[in-house]
Amino acid sequence: MNDLLTPPAADGSVDLLRIVIAPSAILKTKCRAVGAGDDDAVRALIPRMFATMYKAPGIGLAAPQVGENLRLIVVDVGPEDKRQPYALINPEVVAASDETSTREEGCLSLPNQFADITRPSVVKVRYVDQAGARREVDADGLLATCLQHEIDHLNGILFVDHLSMLKRNMIMRRLVKEQREKRDGGR
Ligand code: NI
Numbered sequence: 696m697n698d699l700l701t702p703p704a705a706d707g708s709v710d711l712l713r714i715v716i717a718p719s720a721i722l723k724t725k726c727r728a729v730g731a732g733d734d735d736a737v738r739a740l741i742p743r744m745f746a747t748m749y750k751a752p753g754i755g756l757a758a759p760q761v762g763e764n765l766r767l768i769v770v771d772v773g774p775e776d777k778r779q780p781y782a783l784i785n786p787e788v789v790a791a792s793d794e795t796s797t798r799e800e801g802c803l804s805l806p807n808q809f810a811d812i813t814r815p816s817v818v819k820v821r822y823v824d825q826a827g828a829r830r831e832v833d834a835d836g837l838l839a840t841c842l843q844h845e846i847d848h849l850n851g852i853l854f855v856d857h858l859s860m861l862k863r864n865m866i867m868r869r870l871v872k873e874q875r876e877k878r879d880g881g882r
Contacts, residue, residue, distance in 0.1 A: 709746040712761040757848030768845040786822035791815035
């Protein structure tokens, strides 16, 4: 991918967005495609999503995680001193390898929860970049996992939805309990 973006300034000049924590209806929603009328909204949203993701910190963020019903994701799997920011509009996985990889995944909408998830090792993702150009990326490694995780969000799918109901319920109960304790100030 060569549509490298300039990461937003870390001086607080970009307003951060509030990250939606599961369970929440927006996280279960199949998001609508970004259309021509969404240009201004998307342009405003992208730097704020990057800033919110870096601050968290995380390596990917999908629009529904900040309450926006739009097919838009931002990802950056690069190290802190060598950012690799990508914004993908209307991304879709158009090819996936038979070979799979298992990685431990987490999610900014499920703080402190992690699980091993198995997904195709290599994927081809088609998307539109910020300039409106149609692009394709062949991703492997962490980027492949991250792109699939974020595109899942646009279809209302969380990483725990790839687990057995037993494991998923265990994680969701723990999340709700931890969030309640946090809200109650640890009482
Ligand atoms: Ni996530």
